[in-house]
Structure formats: structure tokens, C-alpha cells
């Protein structure tokens with residue numbers, strides 16, 4: 001079995017992948033701030049022959065995790081943000097400072113679709129762009145839905161947005177504090193992502209396929225106006241592409257990769273942008 005780990009600021013996600021069949025056998029998540037102790041939520045390391053890790057948690061968390069795993073598992077791959085990988089050149093002035101989850105997402109998006117807009121809706125919402133040809137432009141970081149809500153300190157933090165609510169409802173004026181907050185932060189997130197996408201596609205003269213991942217991807221997706229795909233395993237896709245272990249991975253296939261969304265015509269994006277400026 002292969003154990004893939006995606007350690008974010010809120011949740012540490014894991015999945016077990018069968019090295020022979022390439023099937024995903026199980027998956028789970030634990031709070032990042034809690035210690036990794038063997039238990040119901042932790043995969044059984046006895047069956048694991050290799051681990052791949054993407055981590056943006058504090059250095060100490062990663063070191064502890066890697067230390068624990070190295071004692072039990074033969075192969076441990078830790079992803080790093082580099083200046084270049086898999087045909088993509090990192091847009092950061094200091095490439096190593098780009099969050100490795102963003103780098104994994106950008107690499108996965110590029111491997112799947114060529115140029116892309118990779119959006120990760122987690123603790124933070126990040127939006128990264130890779131042009132056809134592989135130039136990563138850099139990106140945008142804004143607070144995620146939960147962080148935005150907590151920062152208001154209005155006592156609404158425990159009332160999460162129902163992931164099944166329709167965007168139309170979430171965009172209406174709220175008539176109670178919790179609704180006003182939830183609708184406000186939702187509006188902030190989706191209008192930022194829509195606008196960022198249009199601005200960058202306009203500036204670069206290319207309509208890029210958009211892919212969304214992260215704990216809030218499904219609900220944010222409902223408010224995104226352009227065609228896009230939700231790809232829960234996008235960060236894992238980057239790990240598969242960087243450290244291919246199975247036959248399918250060596251052939252460039254990533255588990256759970258969606259169909260590539262066809263972007264709308266650039267003229268349409270530009271017309272919508274111009275129209276929104278008039279309002």
C-alpha cells in the first residue's frame with residue numbers, strides 16, 4: 001500500500017492506495033493540531049510500503065511525522081516547492097517559499113490540462129495560474145471561509161455553511177447574524193475567485209481550465225460562474241506526478257482526476273469583465 005498525506009493547516013488528510021491495482025482503499029482526516037497516534041483514524045502502517053507527503057504545517061509537525069514514519073516505512077517522499085518540475089516553472093521569486101500544497105495543485109493541474117487555474121479552498125483560499133507552456137505566474141492567497149468567519153468574532157463560528165445550499169440562497173442578504181456572516185463571507189470568496197480568474201485570463205490573453213480542491217471546494221464551486229472541475233484529490237495528484245510509484249502513475253494517470261473542463265471563449269470572459277465594470 002501507498003500512504004499519501006496532505007497536511008494542511010486545519011486537517012491532515014490521508015489515503016491508502018493499492019500499489020498493484022491503483023485503487024484507493026481507504027481515506028480519512030485528523031485535525032492537524034492533534035498528535036498522530038495509532039487509532040481508528042490512522043491508517044495501519046504495517047501494510048504501507050511507501051509514503052508521500054505534502055505538508056504546510058509547522059516544521060515541527062512535519063519533522064515529527066516524518067520521524068515516526070521513517071522508523072516504520074521503507075520509502076518516505078516529502079514534496080518540496082522547487083524552481084521547476086514536470087515542465088512547470090515556479091513563478092515565485094523564492095520558489096521554495098511557495099506553499100507546497102499550491103505547488104502540488106499547480107503541477108497536477110498542468111499535468112491534467114496543460115495551462116490551468118488551480119484553486120484550493122481550505123484554511124486559506126489560494127488561486128494559482130499556470131500558462132500553457134508551463135509558466136506558473138504566482139497567485140493569490142485569501143482567508144478561507146472558516147477563517148473569515150472566525151475573524152469576525154460574532155459567535156457564529158460553529159454554524160457552518162451547509163455545503164448543499166444553493167449559491168442563489170447564499171448570495172441573498174442575510175436576515176440573522178449567522179446568515180449575514182455566512183452570506184457575506186461566501187460572497188467575498190466567490191466574487192474574489194471569479195474576478196481573479198477573469199482578470200488574469202484577460203491580462204494573459206488565454207482562457208484557462210479551472211480546477212477546485214479543498215474542504216470548501218464543493219460549496220465554492222456553486223458560486224463560480226465559469227466552467228470548472230472539482231478535484232478533491234488534486235494535491236494527491238501532484239504527489240503522484242512527482243513521485244510515481246504504480247504503473248498507472250508512471251503512465252501519467254492520477255487517481256480521481258476529473259474530466260478537463262472546457263473553458264469559455266476568452267471574448268466571453270472579457271465581455272463579462274467589461275460589463276461588470278459598468279455596473
Ligand SMILES: Nc1ncnc2c1ncn2[C@@H]1O[C@H](COP(=O)(O)OP(=O)(O)O)[C@@H](O)[C@H]1O
Pocket residue numbers: 007008009010011012121122123124144145146147213214215216
Ligand atoms: N468536515 C469538515 N471538517 C473540517 N473542516 C471542514 C469540513 N468540511 C468543510 N470544512 C472546511 O474545510 C476547511 C478545511 O479544508 P482543508 O482543505 O482540509 O484545509 P487545509 O488544507 O487548510 O487543512 C475548513 O476550514 C472548513 O471551512
Ligand SMILES: CC(C)(COP(=O)(O)O)[C@@H](O)C(=O)NCCC(=O)O
Pocket residue numbers: 008009010056097098099100101102120122123124125126141144
Ligand atoms: C497559503 C497556505 C497557508 C494555504 O494553506 P492551506 O489553507 O491549504 O492549509 C499555504 O500554502 C502556505 O503556507 N503557503 C506558504 C506561503 C505562500 O504560499 O506564499
Ligand SMILES: [K+]
Pocket residue numbers: 008101120122214
Ligand atoms: K490544502
